[in-house]
Amino acid sequence: AQRVTQPEKLLSVFKGAPVELKCNYSYSGSPELFWYVQYSRQRLQLLLRHISRESIKGFTADLNKGETSFHLKKPFAQEEDSAMYYCALSSWGKLQFGAGTQVVVTP
Amino acid sequence: DAGITQSPRYKITETGRQVTLMCHQTWSHSYMFWYRQDLGHGLRLIYYSAAADITDKGEVPDGYVVSRSKTENFPLTLESATRSQTSVYFCASRDLAYEQYFGPGTRLTVT
Numbered sequence: 001a002q003r004v005t006q007p008e009k010l011l012s013v014f015k016g017a018p019v020e021l022k023c024n025y026s027y028s029g030s031p032e033l034f035w036y037v038q039y040s041r042q043r044l045q046l047l048l049r050h051i052s053r054e055s056i057k058g059f060t061a062d063l064n065k066g067e068t069s070f071h072l073k074k075p076f077a078q079e080e081d082s083a084m085y086y087c088a089l090s091s092w093g094k095l096q097f098g099a100g101t102q103v104v105v106t107p
Numbered sequence: 108d109a110g111i112t113q114s115p116r117y118k119i120t121e122t123g124r125q126v127t128l129m130c131h132q133t134w135s136h137s138y139m140f141w142y143r144q145d146l147g148h149g150l151r152l153i154y155y156s157a158a159a160d161i162t163d164k165g166e167v168p169d170g171y172v173v174s175r176s177k178t179e180n181f182p183l184t185l186e187s188a189t190r191s192q193t194s195v196y197f198c199a200s201r202d203l204a205y206e207q208y209f210g211p212g213t214r215l216t217v218t
Contacts, residue, residue, distance in 0.1 A: 097142075
């Protein structure tokens, strides 16, 4: 069965420090993975998807099929990065979300 | 306004009442989705629809009913609300590139 695991519920980092959000998945086919972000009291919005290989707001994520991971990274965290982050796996056009990681960036 | 909207944004109802959450999108996307967001569970799919008059169950469909008579609307009905259905509900639609766009959410409290 497909599954998305985000092992960290809360990640607290200092401004300017690197941040890495872990995401592991289980899926029998070729995965299509996304990161969504939800700022306080706002709707979810797409941050990035693995097929585009873009860097959005300084974030990058690399799909590692051997480790079945899609970790999200940013070298220097900013206060405006404080948000809830969800990793999601697309299967048959539907999204399977992880439980989410709350990121708090403190000055 | 273009985009995806939900109403009401906040709702308090009593156990046993029927309540309908509305979702409207202006893009004519074929696919639409309903999720509930709960701490520790992330977002879980309740129902989805591939087109008008085509709906299917998601991960947690029990206690919910959907319909889709028009492409732009996808209402979600709780036939007899229970406290366990207290949650934040998000509607989404999907474009041809498989990106999902989310509504602002409805915060539902069942007392």
